[in-house]
Amino acid sequence: MLVTGNDILIPARAGKYAVGSFNTNNMEITQAIIHTAERLRSPVMVQMSEGAIKYGGQDLADIVIDLAQRASVPVALHLDHGSSYESALRAIKMGFTSVMIDASHHPFEENVHETRRVVEAAHAMGISVEAELGRLGGIEEHVVVDEKDAFLTDPEEAVQFVEQTGTDYLAIAIGTSHGAYKGKGRPFIDHARIKRISELLPIPLVAHGSSGVPAEIVQRFRDAGGEIGDAAGIADEDLQQAAQFGIAKVNVDTDLRLAMTTAVREVLQKTPKEFDPRKIFGPARDLMSQVIEHKLRVLGSVGKA
Numbered sequence: 001m002l003v004t005g006n007d008i009l010i011p012a013r014a015g016k017y018a019v020g021s022f023n024t025n026n027m028e029i030t031q032a033i034i035h036t037a038e039r040l041r042s043p044v045m046v047q048m049s050e051g052a053i054k055y056g057g058q059d060l061a062d063i064v065i066d067l068a069q070r071a072s073v074p075v076a077l078h079l080d081h082g083s084s085y086e087s088a089l090r091a092i093k094m095g096f097t098s099v100m101i102d103a104s105h106h107p108f109e110e111n112v113h114e115t116r117r118v119v120e121a122a123h124a125m126g127i128s129v130e131a132e133l134g135r136l137g138g139i140e141e142h143v144v145v146d147e148k149d150a151f152l153t154d155p156e157e158a159v160q161f162v163e164q165t166g167t168d169y170l171a172i173a174i175g176t177s178h179g180a181y182k183g184k185g186r187p188f189i190d191h192a193r194i195k196r197i198s199e200l201l202p203i204p205l206v207a208h209g210s211s212g213v214p215a216e217i218v219q220r221f222r223d224a225g226g227e228i229g230d231a232a233g234i235a236d237e238d239l240q241q242a243a244q245f246g247i248a249k250v251n252v253d254t255d256l257r258l259a260m261t262t263a264v265r266e267v268l269q270k271t272p273k274e275f276d277p278r279k280i281f282g283p284a285r286d287l288m289s290q291v292i293e294h295k296l297r298v299l300g301s302v303g304k305a
C-alpha cells in the first residue's frame, strides 16, 4: 500500500531498525525494489531525484505509485534532494508521499526558512518532509581536522533546526558521502555523533550516501569491461550500529547503479549475439534484487511489514 514517509519511518525508529530508501530511474529498478520488499515482508521507500523526474517524469512516478498501491507492504514515494519549495510542491502534485527539501548548503537561517515553507505546505496536504542539516563530506579516519568537522551535523544546532522547521525527519552528516568513492578505504562513521543527536531528537534520522559498494560487484563490473577506481562504501556493521541509534532511513543509489550496469555489461560481453532487451534487463533486475535483499537484511527491516 502507498503510505507517507512518517507511516514507515516512525515505527522504524521506535523499532530500532532502518528502512532502505532506494533511488529508481526505470521499471526494472522499481520492480526490484518493491517485489523484493514484498518477498521479505519489509517496508520500503522508493525515491526519485530531480534528475529521475527529468528522465522519467509522471510516467515513472506512475509506475512507482501503481506498484506501491498494489504492494502488500507499506511503500512511500519520496523526492530525493528536492532543491526548492517549487520542486517539493511539484512532487506532491505528482503523487509523492514524502519530500526532501535539501537546503543544507545554505546558511542556517535560510535553510530554516526554506524548510519551514515546505513543511507548512506539505503538512497541509498530509505529506511527510525530510530536511538536511550539515554537509556530506568524505572523512578519512586519520584526517578529521576542524574545517572537516564544520561539515558534520552539530547535535545542538539540530535540535534548534527541528524546533524551528517542524521537519518530520532529518538527514544528518555523519561521515558518509554520495557515490562510489566514499573515502580511502572504509569511511569513518561518527557513531558518537549519531548517538548524541538521537538522544536529543526523537524523530527518524536519515543517512545519505549509504551504499556499501560491494567489492565483489565492483570486481565483476571491471571484469565485464567497466572502469572504476578504488571504490569504497559504508560497511554493513556501520549501518547496523547506526540503526540502533536513530537512523531510520538509509539512502541507496550507487549500489543499484553498479548492480544494473554490471549485469548489463556481463550479458553483452558473454552473449554478443543477444539483442532481446528482456535477456539484458532481466538479469539486471535479478542482480539488483540480490543487492536489495542483502541491504534489507542488514538494516533489519525484514519481516517488519
Ligand SMILES: O=C(COP(=O)(O)O)NO
Residues within 6 Å of the ligand: 023, 080, 081, 177, 178, 179, 180, 207, 208, 209, 210, 211, 212, 251, 252, 253, 254, 255
Ligand atoms: O544518498 C543517496 C545515495 O547515496 P549512495 O551514492 O551512497 O548510494 N541518495 O540521496
Ligand SMILES: [Ca+2]
Residues within 6 Å of the ligand: 102, 103, 104, 105, 132, 134, 135, 136
Ligand atoms: Ca545537502
Ligand code: NA
Residues within 6 Å of the ligand: 047, 079, 080, 081, 100, 130, 251
Ligand atoms: Na532524500
Ligand SMILES: [Zn+2]
Residues within 6 Å of the ligand: 081, 178, 208, 209, 251
Ligand atoms: Zn543523498
